[in-house]
Amino acid sequence: MIQAKAYAAQAADTPLAPWNFERRDVGPQDVLIEIAYCGVCHTDVHQARNEWFPGIFPMVPGHEIVGKIVQVGTHAKKHKPGDLAGVGVMVDSCRTCEDCRNGQEQFCSVSPVLTYNNRDKNGQPVYGGYSNYIVVHEDFVLRVSGKLDLAGVAPLLCAGITTYSPLRRWNVGKGHKLAVVGLGGLGHMAVKFGAAFGADVTVLSTSPNKAEAARRLGANRLVVTKDEDQMKAAQRSFDFIIDTVAADHDINPYLATLRTNGVYVNVGMPVQPFQVPSFTLAMGNKVVAGSGAGGLPETQEMLDFCAEKNIAADVELVNMKDINAAFERMLRGDVLYRFVIDMKTL
Numbered sequence: 356m357i358q359a360k361a362y363a364a365q366a367a368d369t370p371l372a373p374w375n376f377e378r379r380d381v382g383p384q385d386v387l388i389e390i391a392y393c394g395v396c397h398t399d400v401h402q403a404r405n406e407w408f409p410g411i412f413p414m415v416p417g418h419e420i421v422g423k424i425v426q427v428g429t430h431a432k433k434h435k436p437g438d439l440a441g442v443g444v445m446v447d448s449c450r451t452c453e454d455c456r457n458g459q460e461q462f463c464s465v466s467p468v469l470t471y472n473n474r475d476k477n478g479q480p481v482y483g484g485y486s487n488y489i490v491v492h493e494d495f496v497l498r499v500s501g502k503l504d505l506a507g508v509a510p511l512l513c514a515g516i517t518t519y520s521p522l523r524r525w526n527v528g529k530g531h532k533l534a535v536v537g538l539g540g541l542g543h544m545a546v547k548f549g550a551a552f553g554a555d556v557t558v559l560s561t562s563p564n565k566a567e568a569a570r571r572l573g574a575n576r577l578v579v580t581k582d583e584d585q586m587k588a589a590q591r592s593f594d595f596i597i598d599t600v601a602a603d604h605d606i607n608p609y610l611a612t613l614r615t616n617g618v619y620v621n622v623g624m625p626v627q628p629f630q631v632p633s634f635t636l637a638m639g640n641k642v643v644a645g646s647g648a649g650g651l652p653e654t655q656e657m658l659d660f661c662a663e664k665n666i667a668a669d670v671e672l673v674n675m676k677d678i679n680a681a682f683e684r685m686l687r688g689d690v691l692y693r694f695v696i697d698m699k700t701l
Contacts, residue, residue, distance in 0.1 A: 357378040357490065360373065361374050361701070362486075381428050382428050383428040384494075386424050387490050388425070388440050388488065392422070392506045392697060393696045394695050395693070397685065398513070414482075421505050438498070439499040439505065441497040443648060445460060445468060445469055445648075446495050450494075451465075454650075460650045497655050498658065499658060500661075506672055507667030508658075509668070509670070512654070513648060518545040518548055521644070525620070529552075531594045532555045533554040534556075534578075535556060535559065535597055538560055551666060557576050559589075589612045592612050594617055596620065597622060601625060602625060603626060617639065617642070619644065620646050669692045
């Protein structure tokens with residue numbers, strides 16, 4: 356077994372704290388990654404606090420992992436020691452179901468093995484990236500370019516692919532008007548990708564003071580959602596809306612800004628269900644869709660696209676000991692735009 360150290364939640368009502376544990380040995384097709392940076396996702400808070408479902412404790416969060424491969428298994432052929440590598444929201448799947456065969460391993464019908472708060476095929480808990488090392492099957496390790504700042508690459512493994520995937524699925528691009536609800540960790544990536552794909556991008560935000568930042572990220576304008584006149588002027592404006600807000604909120608004012616046949620995509624994953632009158636959807640043939648993280652091929656495509664277009668997340672580096680304070684700041688929206696843990700500080 357490999358001796359590892361991490362920050363873990365021992366229970367849903369306890370803060371994260373130092374914890375030593377054992378990783379499995381490197382198997383024939385595994386790779387061992389020394390973690391350099393791990394992004395802090397809103398999902399980490401939801402799961403560590405049992406806001407979605409009962410967790411497996413102790414819990415080591417973290418599924419935006421980048422680092423360097425330090426060891427490969429005897430039969431591993433896809434990577435070599437010294438390679439930069441990334442690990443996202445999953446570390447295994449059945450490989451044989453329809454979704455796995457179609458490159459959508461995140462929807463594995465047997466059971467995807469999520470990077471943390473889950474169990475592997477042997478029934479053992481898996482632990483995430485708030486740690487110094489991780490052992491992963493080579494198939495679930497992604498190639499990372501050295502062209503970009505590695506800290507800014509880490510959030511691409513969740514925030515990046517979570518926004519890239521639906522924009523690609525709905526073919527958002529030149530000639531389309533895209534609205535992005537929220538300008539946080541997910542939202543700022545949605546703006547960057549929407550602009551890179553050639554769409555006309557509007558940020559919908561409660562904060563008028565974010566207008567300059569929205570334009571710097573690539574948006575054409577910002578609409579203040581608390582301003583009734585601005586929201587009225589925006590009605591029937593957008594072909595697509597990608598809603599990145601994780602807090603519970605009413606989506607009906609946003610649906611009113613969709614054009615006929617417009618598509619609203621939720622990626623923020625609020626805890627409470629949305630309440631949408633049926634007439635709101637019928638009057639205009641509007642579509643309400645959801646989207647999770649992408650599969651392995653699409654995630655690699657996204658990483659390669661980012662390397663080509665020089666796209667990375669805007670991040671604030673934090674020390675591991677400050678992770679609980681970072682959680683609270685993230686819940687207040689006090690971060691531009693994604694916290695990333697410098698694992699040298701563990």
